[in-house]
Amino acid sequence: MKQIQALMIQGTSSDAGKSLLCTGLCRILKEDGHNVAPFKSQNMALNSYITSDGGEIGRAQGVQAEACGLEATVDMNPILLKPKAEMTSEVIVHGKHFADLEAFTYRNEYVPRVLPKVQESIDRLAAQFDVLIVEGAGSPAEINLKDRDIANMRIADMLDCPVLLVADIERGGVFASLVGTLELLDPHERARVKGFLINKFRGRKELLDSGLEWLEQRTGIPVLGVIPHFDHGIDPEDSLALESLRLKARDRTDADxxxxxxxxxxxxxxxxxxxxxxxxxxxxxxxxxxxxxxxxxxxxxxxxxxxxxxxxxxxxxxxxxxxxxxxxxxxxxxxxxxxxxxxxxxxxxxxxxxxxxxxxxxxxxxxxxxxxxxxxxxxxxxxxxxxxxxxxxxxxxxxxxxxxxxxxxxxxxxxxxxxxxxxxxxxxxxxxxxxxxxxxxxxxxxxxxxxxxxKGLAPLLGAVETESQRREKSYAALAAHLRKHVDLERIYEIIGGAHVLD
Missing domain, CATH: 3.40.50.880 (Class I glutamine amidotransferase (GATase) domain)
Structure with a gap:
């Protein structure tokens, strides 16, 4: 099998910004002329995406494919879990319904059965693309789940790829979450982490600099970006994003x-x-x-x-x-x-x-x-x-x-x-x-x-942008935002060398 270059984005928690950062990196690599595709082995989401051939995948990978200028395929998200009842999810494999399974049964009996499906998808993507931007799920340090986790470090091992660890500073405790996550990883897993990204920052960065210096000295791992909060207009996927949608929907006294x-x-x-x-x-x-x-x-x-x-x-x-x-x-x-x-x-x-x-x-x-x-x-x-x-x-x-x-x-x-x-x-x-x-x-x-x-009100007049126009503007704006706040030269080196990707 052809060895594909890959970079994996893992998070210290759900909704840390993994999906969005993968989307932005996908667009940047596309803009820089690389044959890039997204990948997430296992997703849990109720916000799904339908591929052109009727397959169902996580919405984030559909969006990331668009950012790459690609039609999404089921190989970009071979396993999708859709919660439907207490502790029970619909399991979708390669875009089609597989079974409705209770969480314990899926974890203990079916994970070994679906892992080969993940490898099949990796093999097919490796035959078509030169680079994968890979998204993790939740946290890689869930001790009670690690032995059957097929969305984080096991996938990094399968791809033999480096990992960037992202944390959401808006939640608080950003240094504890990064250091704590590293401490809970096995030594070979910790060695895969090549950089930190701090997401959703608000305020003056100079007030954060002493903490960043301490973090790098403590861990020996560089901080590759402090990314300011960004109103990106790109579809969210994680159910936790409903909270941000709710906050966005504050009452507007000027509304018609x-x-x-x-x-x-x-x-x-x-x-x-x-x-x-x-x-x-x-x-x-x-x-x-x-x-x-x-x-x-x-x-x-x-x-x-x-x-x-x-x-x-x-x-x-x-x-x-x-x-x-x-x-x-x-x-x-x-x-x-x-x-x-x-x-x-x-x-x-x-x-x-x-x-x-x-x-x-x-x-x-x-x-x-x-x-x-x-x-x-x-x-x-x-x-x-x-x-x-x-x-x-x-x-x-x-x-x-x-x-x-x-x-x-x-x-x-x-x-x-x-x-x-x-x-x-x-x-x-x-x-x-x-x-x-x-x-x-x-x-x-x-x-x-x-x-x-x-209601007796006058209609709004004027031209309206199409959805595709809006999406393209959002992807371009996100890429520009990341180029400004992320050390892309170091990231290219981590993937495989600046422009070695060519």
């Missing part, structure tokens, strides 16, 4: 429109919300209690990894009744949220829960039946609602249920001729299986203008 996103306990593909937060004059709130719903202009029911259980949660919390009482508010349901809007949800095979049948919210005339076979596909089509009929939209589907519309109009027609979604007779309630709907920026602006006009 108020959007309430129902923060379901098992919320998935939450990046569907992000484009709304970037629109001018819009306040987006995450709502998890009946008393905080308020009087929004739009209620958004997002995707769910367990629609039935999240629907029962809506009823238990009183949010279901509150949503039904807001008769002036528009309502949009995406994927699981779409299923909840119907009259009834059937689960005869216990695919999602122990409940064979659960009543829906009754806002759309449809019924959903859950089947074991998952649908994962990129899709595009034309909207059918009169107000938006000129819009072509694209996105992706990830769902188990099959929905039957009993009456009324569909929301859109895919290029295949298949219809999707439903619209209430008054146009107030919309449901669709299409994730990424609001990433169709021209549609999003028109839809929000429709809500403005409904």
């Amino acid at each position: 429109l108020d959007i309430a996103v129902i923060k379901l306990p098992r919320i998935s593909n939450f990046t569907d919300v992000a484009p709304l937060q970037e629109e001018p004059g819009v306040n987006v709130r995450f709502v998890s209690s009946a008393r905080s719903l308020g009087k929004p202009d739009l209620i958004l029911l997002p995707g769910s990894k367990n629609t039935v259980e999240d629907l029962l949660w809506l009823r238990h919390t009183g949010l279901a009744d509150e949503i039904l009482s807001r008769r002036k508010a528009s309502v949009v349901g995406i994927c699981g949220g779409f299923q909840m809007l119907g009259e009834v949800l059937h689960d005869p095979e216990g695919v999602e829960s122990v409940h064979a049948q659960v009543p829906g919210l009754g806002l759309l005339p449809l019924e959903t039946t859950f089947l074991a076979e998952k649908k994962t596909i990129r899709n595009s089509g034309r909207l059918l609602a009169k107000a938006f009929s000129e819009h072509e939209v694209e996105g992706y589907e990830i769902h188990l249920g099959r929905t039957y519309r009993k009456s009324g109009e569909p929301f859109l027609q895919f290029q295949s001729g298949e219809y999707d979604g439903a619209v209430s007779t008054d146009g107030r309630v919309v449901g669709t299986y299409l994730h990424g709907l609001f990433q169709n920026r021209a549609f999003t602006r028109d839809y929000l203008n429709h809500l403005r006009v409904k």
